[in-house]
Every structure is written in structure tokens, then in C-alpha cells.
Amino acid sequence: MNEVLRLHGVSKTYGKDGPAPVEVLSGIDLSVARGEVVALVAPSGAGKSTLLHIAGLLDTPDEGQVALNGRDMTGLPDKARTEARRAELGFVYQFHHLLPEFTAAENIILPQLADGVAARAASARATDLLDRVGLAHRAAHRPAELSGGEQQRVAFCRALANQPALLLADEPTGNLDPETSDRVFDMLMALVRETGLSALIATHNHDLAGRMDRIITLGRPLA
Numbered sequence: 001m002n003e004v005l006r007l008h009g010v011s012k013t014y015g016k017d018g019p020a021p022v023e024v025l026s027g028i029d030l031s032v033a034r035g036e037v038v039a040l041v042a043p044s045g046a047g048k049s050t051l052l053h054i055a056g057l058l059d060t061p062d063e064g065q066v067a068l069n070g071r072d073m074t075g076l077p078d079k080a081r082t083e084a085r086r087a088e089l090g091f092v093y094q095f096h097h098l099l100p101e102f103t104a105a106e107n108i109i110l111p112q113l114a115d116g117v118a119a120r121a122a123s124a125r126a127t128d129l130l131d132r133v134g135l136a137h138r139a140a141h142r143p144a145e146l147s148g149g150e151q152q153r154v155a156f157c158r159a160l161a162n163q164p165a166l167l168l169a170d171e172p173t174g175n176l177d178p179e180t181s182d183r184v185f186d187m188l189m190a191l192v193r194e195t196g197l198s199a200l201i202a203t204h205n206h207d208l209a210g211r212m213d214r215i216i217t218l219g220r221p222l223a
């Protein structure tokens, strides 16, 4: 199976049975091949976050199927979806969401421990990842002691700690100034390429989108 992610006929309407339903996704077909980095570009409000939530098994579509590594996730019980999410997916958001009371290294180690990885291996993986994004010397610092770009680089490491098959990112550099965004995005791409990861990355930034393997556009223009 060469497809890491496949969405088929995915539709989503918020508040379906209420007075003001919002149809966000309608019959979306989308795939990400193994090793492929795909940009998801759309106007604000077109449903990028909704689509990433559905692809990330955090939400379910009203209609359609979501398959991860060829396995249909639609209709699976929550427990199986959570297990698949933890084993196969990594997430990066616009804001880093690091745990403020823990160091950079601990933020990368803790999710691994929760997944049953031995402490020594988890620590070695954190060291290796931090080294790859040029932050080995900041391993013992807490998020508040790091710059925005550094915090986001730690968040990338955390997302990759469980060696996911697919990275889902929602505006991963959207909170950074243009220059830092550029540099940090380059690091993310290098990390993704080095690890042979597949990725679906939502961005408003057409320049960043142009550096990915393929661009998928979504939705209607702004009203």
C-alpha cells in the first residue's frame, strides 16, 4: 500500500440538525502517498482545520471514508481510533502547545513514555531530534526560555517522537515572522525528508506551499 492517507467522499456539516447548519466539506477526495509532502491551501474558513481534524481521527465525517495506511478508520470504536492516532500520526499546530513546566527534552520524552517506550530510548530519541533541528544545547530549557521559532522546532520534534507515518500540520509556522517562518519551515521540511515521513500541511503561505511536492486547494473563495 503506497497511500498513507486517503479521504474518499468526505462531507461535514456543523450544526446539522440545528437552525443554522454550516456545510464545510462536501465530497472531498484526497490522498497522500508514502514519502509525499502535500500542501493544503484554502481561504480562511474553507475548512482546512476541519479536514485536518477528520484526517487526524479527532473528528468524524458525516459521510465518506478515511483510510490510514490502507485501513478504513470509518466507524471504528474510539479506542481503536485513539490507538491509530498515537501510533501513526504526528500533529503540529500554529501554536506550539508545549507543556510549560517541562523542559524541551521532557516535552519530547513524555509522549513516548506514555506510549510505552523505555526511558533511555525515549531520551536518546529526544536528543537526536533536538540535534537535527539545531537545539541540542537548549534541551534543558523550558518553553518560556525559548524563542517562538525554537518553541515551534521543539513542537516538530515532539510530533515526530513516535515515528509517525503521517505528519498533519495546521499553519505550522503561521505564528512566526516571515523570516523566521521561512527558516523554521526549511527545518521542518529537512526533518520530514530525512525521516521519509509523509505530510499534509495546511498553509496560507503560497511560497511555502510551492516548496512542497503537491498543492491541494480547498473550498470556495471568501464571501
Ligand SMILES: Nc1ncnc2c1ncn2[C@@H]1O[C@H](COP(=O)(O)OP(=O)(O)OP(=O)(O)O)[C@@H](O)[C@H]1O
Binding pocket: 014, 015, 022, 024, 042, 043, 044, 045, 046, 047, 048, 049, 050, 051
Ligand atoms: N463547531 C462548529 N460549529 C459550527 N461551525 C463551525 C464549527 N467549527 C468550525 N465551524 C465553521 O466551519 C468553517 C470552517 O472552519 P475551519 O476552522 O475548518 O476553517 P479553516 O479553513 O481552518 O479556517 P482558518 O484558516 O481561518 O483557520 C468556518 O466557517 C467555521 O466558522
